Amino acid sequence: MQETDAVKNARREMEICNACRYCEGFCAVFPAVELRREFSAGDLSYLANLCHGCRGCYYACQYSPPHEWGINVPRTLAEVRAESYAEYAWPKPLATVFERNGTLVSLVAALGIAVVLILSMLLNSPGNFFGAHGTVPDSFYEVIPLWAMQIVGIATFGYSLVALWMGARNFWRDAGPRDKVGPTAMAIALWDVLTLKNLGGGGNGCNDNSEAFSMRRRYLHHAMFYGFMLCFAATTVGFIYHAFLGWPAPYPFISAPVLLGTVGGILLLVGTVGLFAMKFVDDPMPNVRRLLGGDIALLMLLAMIALTGLVLLAVRATGAMGLAMAIHLGFILAFFLVLPYSKMVHGVYRSAALLRRAVERKMKPLGGE
Amino acid sequence: MPDRTKTYDVLVAGGGNAALCAAITARQAGASVLLVESAPKAFRGGNSRHTRNLRAMHDVPNEVLTDAYKEDEYWDDLLRVTGGQTDESLARMTIRASSGLFGWMRDAGVRFQPSLTGTLNLGRTNAFFLGGGKALVNAYYLTAEKLGVEILYDTEVVSMNMDDGSVRSIDITYKGFPETVHARCVVASSGGFQANLDWMREYWGDAVDNFVIRGTPYNKGRVLKNLLSQGVAAIGDPTQCHAVALDARAPKFDGGITTRLDSVPFSVVVNRNGDRFYDEGEDVWPKRYAIWGRLIAQQPGQIAYSICDSKAFPLFMPSVFPAIKANTLEELAVKMKLDPTKVRETIDGFNKAVKPGQVFDNLKLDGNATAGLTPNKTNWARAVDKPPFYGYPLRPGITFTYLSVKVNDKAQVLMDNGQPSGNLFASGEIMSGNILGKGYLAGFGMTIGTVFGRIAGQEAARRARN
Incomplete structure (x- = not known):
């Protein structure tokens, strides 16, 4: 991590927090602060990625603006976090994509749809593209051949996984733990990821736009995350059906892939639209306005994937199937492409930061009560 | 309205x-x-x-x-x-x-x-x-x-x-x-x-x-x-109030908790003239922190200096201001605008007076004391001799009257x-x-x-x- 102004400001704030420690009950960040007296840029990147942005500490802070010290930990750590995404991006020249991330994600989404639509219209006669194919086996692949889906999907998603892995490696070297990672630490970190324990202000929830606590953000994120995982599971089951059992798509409504996808899609839609709506009512003070674009673009991309997936299910036996599928796959293509260059990376770095916190769990705070 | x-x-x-x-x-x-x-x-x-x-x-x-x-x-x-x-x-x-x-x-x-x-x-x-x-x-x-x-x-x-x-x-x-x-x-x-x-x-x-x-x-x-x-x-x-020892660099108002210093029990505290004036180790800090504001208020210029070495430094909560740090006691004294010869003398005298004692334990009254000083330090007394040395200037911090x-x-x-x-x-x-x-x-x-x-x-x- 480089010594930027954001990093220096984060160090100033963490040193004040370390002399106060009133917020230690809110989340993992403050107990982690208490373990050290000096904060390297890598430590600050670790703390920034450990912060879930629940804002409990902002409202509880006796030094928050307009106090002359102007402590605003959620905003300050969000600044460092955003810089860390660029810092760890792979390959390095693509770090700049985090600067105007909302524009990038939106543009890629638009291009994704355009490319898939144009190509599939070029590859098909209008009669085939707009024809009703019913729900006979392989009907999807009459419009877009399976091999095309597989090659593009594996190439883009595979590339993104490699890029995410390289980013994670960069994070780990700069801001990862110095001690051995044991199975208990892994289990604790996994639990923290799956429950979003730290998005709860010590069990009371987040502060959205006032001193009042609410579980809204946590539950919406759960809906989005588990919805996404169900959709992923639907795709995986479909792949197993097709590749190993010889059952090609489409599947009947009462089948594992369709049920998983439907429930997942609805949850994903509820979570993303809910989190999007919250952006309008959130208190702007503990947030970084500049980062809003990237957040919203990703939420909308995920929402559109869910929505178009559900539409495709509804119209799959009609002549609208070709169009619906091309648009759905266009969004998915865009998602695969922007995966390592969007807010999605927060999942990787935050999980890694939680793992480091779990590794450090037995260290004793320095000084203090 | x-x-x-x-x-x-x-x-x-x-x-x-x-x-x-x-x-x-x-x-x-x-x-x-x-x-x-x-x-x-x-x-x-x-x-x-x-x-x-x-x-x-x-x-x-x-x-x-x-x-x-x-x-x-x-x-x-x-x-x-x-x-x-x-x-x-x-x-x-x-x-x-x-x-x-x-x-x-x-x-x-x-x-x-x-x-x-x-x-x-x-x-x-x-x-x-x-x-x-x-x-x-x-x-x-x-x-x-x-x-x-x-x-x-x-x-x-x-x-x-x-x-x-x-x-x-x-x-x-x-x-x-x-x-x-x-x-x-x-x-x-x-x-x-x-x-x-x-x-x-x-x-x-x-x-x-x-x-x-x-x-x-x-x-x-x-x-x-x-x-x-x-x-x-x-x-x-x-004139009675809740008054504690604060980092002298604290803002005049509203500095809150972060300006307090818990260093006293593990330090040697001197006044502007380089003299010790009170038993730093009289009792555990929660039972003594509230008398130190008044003690410092009674010193010349209402200021005191807490001095410790690198053994003691990790034992207390840091204040929000960085410790003043030096490799010799003289250098530390100069940085704090104290007379280096006098500070050296006080610390040397203190170090000599430390009785060979029991196991050091920062969590309880450990009985490690000095002998023959006025005043003596009655707990957590250890020679201040392991550089780097750290110092904090202290002022009386008034909480309420x-x-x-x-x-x-x-x-x-x-x-x-x-x-x-x-x-x-x-x-x-x-x-x-x-x-x-x-x-x-x-x-x-x-x-x-x-x-x-x-x-x-x-x-x-x-x-x-x-």
Whole structure:
């Protein structure tokens, strides 16, 4: 991590927090602060990625603006976090994509749809593209051949996984733990990821736009995350059906892939639209306005994937199937492409930061009560 | 906007913990309540904004407190720090009431941290607010708003116009404009006068220029002075206050908790002349931190310097300001503008006087002492000899003053003739001197504020509604 102004400001704030420690009950960040007296840029990147942005500490802070010290930990750590995404991006020249991330994600989404639509219209006669194919086996692949889906999907998603892995490696070297990672630490970190324990202000929830606590953000994120995982599971089951059992798509409504996808899609839609709506009512003070674009673009991309997936299910036996599928796959293509260059990376770095916190769990705070 | 035509059942002057407890309790009892806070919303809550915990009696462990802390031990602790300058009946009533506060506080939205364990051992005696005092204040304001307490920020009580022992009307300035409001009963919870430097100067002279006011700059003592000028009985020595050792680099006001230094027990502390002046290791820090403000206030220039070596440095909470660091004691002395020869002499003398002792243990009175010094250090004495050396300049940090209005066990304010006022009650720092004649017990201010705030709210509502 480089010594930027954001990093220096984060160090100033963490040193004040370390002399106060009133917020230690809110989340993992403050107990982690208490373990050290000096904060390297890598430590600050670790703390920034450990912060879930629940804002409990902002409202509880006796030094928050307009106090002359102007402590605003959620905003300050969000600044460092955003810089860390660029810092760890792979390959390095693509770090700049985090600067105007909302524009990038939106543009890629638009291009994704355009490319898939144009190509599939070029590859098909209008009669085939707009024809009703019913729900006979392989009907999807009459419009877009399976091999095309597989090659593009594996190439883009595979590339993104490699890029995410390289980013994670960069994070780990700069801001990862110095001690051995044991199975208990892994289990604790996994639990923290799956429950979003730290998005709860010590069990009371987040502060959205006032001193009042609410579980809204946590539950919406759960809906989005588990919805996404169900959709992923639907795709995986479909792949197993097709590749190993010889059952090609489409599947009947009462089948594992369709049920998983439907429930997942609805949850994903509820979570993303809910989190999007919250952006309008959130208190702007503990947030970084500049980062809003990237957040919203990703939420909308995920929402559109869910929505178009559900539409495709509804119209799959009609002549609208070709169009619906091309648009759905266009969004998915865009998602695969922007995966390592969007807010999605927060999942990787935050999980890694939680793992480091779990590794450090037995260290004793320095000084203090 | 204040409603000039209305007669409120209860007006509460102040906006900190005691005021909020009074306002919420009165409203819960059915009274219409107006709360008048002189600070803007962002700085509401008086000194409570900077607090962290409340000292509570308990006979068995609960979710927030370990072990037991019974009435007699609590009373003994109070007796010791006040040197007997307290009122046993009010104090014992407060102590007993402190055991029954959690349920009400929780219902009013206050959240506690799970019981703490640590070097200061406060987890047994003190319940910690999740997020600290500002989080508690926020919770109380939310509850008060929900219940329908009318709240005015940027509004100061200028005068409570008393006649025949009762408040007849209240002059306020609302966002800078004078107004007069009426209430059947009034609760004064507007704090001490420590932020009124001119008033402080009457007792301390120019030494006040070297004091740091840890808390809110809004506690000007305006209501206190106004009441004392109208025949309300005073109690307490105006020079007594909760005063701790602070980092001398703290801002004049509102620096809060982060400017305090816990380094004293593990340091050698010298004054401006390079001389030691008090036993740094007399007792564990939570029982001694509140005497060091006054000790430093009595030194030349109201300043002292805490000096330790790299063995001691990790043992205490850092202040927000970086330690002054040097590889030799002389260099450290020069950096702190002290006479290097004198500091060297003092530390050498100290190091020679350290008795070969027992195992060093920072968690308890370890008996490692010096011999033959005046004064000796009676615990945690170790040679200061392992570079680098660290130093902090210290100033007296005033938390709140003890000069108070006199009250009885119903939180009624007493007049000079000993009779209780007909409709005036008090809670919090403005009456703390009834119980705290001198010294301080960590978290006791919040206990007094909560207990008396609840009583004042209850009594004021009852009287107003009858």
